[in-house]
Amino acid sequence: MSTATGLYSDLVVVLVAALWGAATGALLPRAAYRFSAPSGEAWRERCPGGHPVRGWLGRARCGQCAAGESGHSGEFGRSEQSGHSGESGRSEQSGHSGESGRSGESHRPGRSGRSGREPGQARRSADARYGPRTAPLALVTALVCAALAAATGTRPEVAVWLLLAPVGVLLAAVDLKVRRLPDPLTLPLAGAALVLLGLAALVPEHAGEWSTALLGALVLGAGYLVLFLVNPAGMGFGDVKLALAAGAALGWYGWPTLMLGTFAGFLLGALYGGALLVARRADRKTAIPFGPFLVAGAFLGILAGAYAA
Incomplete structure (x- = not known):
């Protein structure tokens, strides 16, 4: 294969990976909202306005809240407000979206936005969003997938990284929100990683070893268990x-990659905790979500290992 052909193939892989990341990242907001329940509580089944949230994939927006309909469970809406401070502002607005919409129209009939909607309608549209925005998650997932593809090239394990990356982004988003890593995501992710890497090991031109992947899972899991x-x-x-x-x-990609990714995760976590201390937003006893840094460290380690392979 000529150099020009190889470069073209790599560019195609990176482009496809970016598009895949954007598409899968756009499906994460609803799952991020539903999984963002405090430890010990069931996964969220209703929006802050009290309407049922159907399905797990897609944008986090409630059509009934946008239409100004009241929720079916006022008590649930109030418990959501008191239990999740990050959602309280939107919860209070969506709980009275019908009231605010009508009052806005009756007292200020001549004032509307450039889009032609009344203020109450614009407020209801904003209240309909109950979880993370789609664009940031899609952008982050696209960048992660593109970087992994650029480092791995056309080797078969690139498919594994692209399948695992959206789940890693979802776990990081949930842990940042409520300091919880859901079992329905973490345990299947570990199993899927080993199974998919085992399949990749059967394909020619792969650049890793499944045996060290299995040992790496056991060693790192045991190390974290001790901690x-x-x-x-x-x-x-x-x-x-x-x-x-x-x-x-x-x-x-081997033991050096394992050590590098592990060290990177702890370093990033330490830097984040230090920044909080300097900004006086935390003290030495404040617990921080470590999942995002574990994921970020693994991402950096995989990049380094793929480039070196």
């Missing part, structure tokens, strides 16, 4: 389960 047992307040058990998947992905 959890030593200091349960500083390391959650969800991090231990996520470490299994991270260890498998990093171990695919």
